[in-house]
Amino acid sequence: MILDNMYYKNVLEHKGLLSVDQQLASDPRTAPFVERMAGDNGYFHQQFARAVVVLSENNPLTGPEGEVRKDCRYVNSN
Secondary structure, three states, X not given: OOOOOHHHHXXXXXXXXXXXXXXXXXXXXXXXXXXXXXXXXXXXXHHHHHHHHHHHOOOOOOHHHOOOOOOOOOOOOO
């Protein structure tokens, strides 16, 4: 398995897994990002690494300030 920009290439070829994937390519606000990610694997790797860092710095609320949901669509019942 290789981590690369194939996801974005597939979206440009109308082979996205979800309809929301295809909307990324058709929306004028996000289409330039999809095209750049598909066309430049180095740029994809830079942005992926940046995203992982941002996610790792996210400090979720725990204990009485928050909770881990059993089903992310709903707040846990007490």
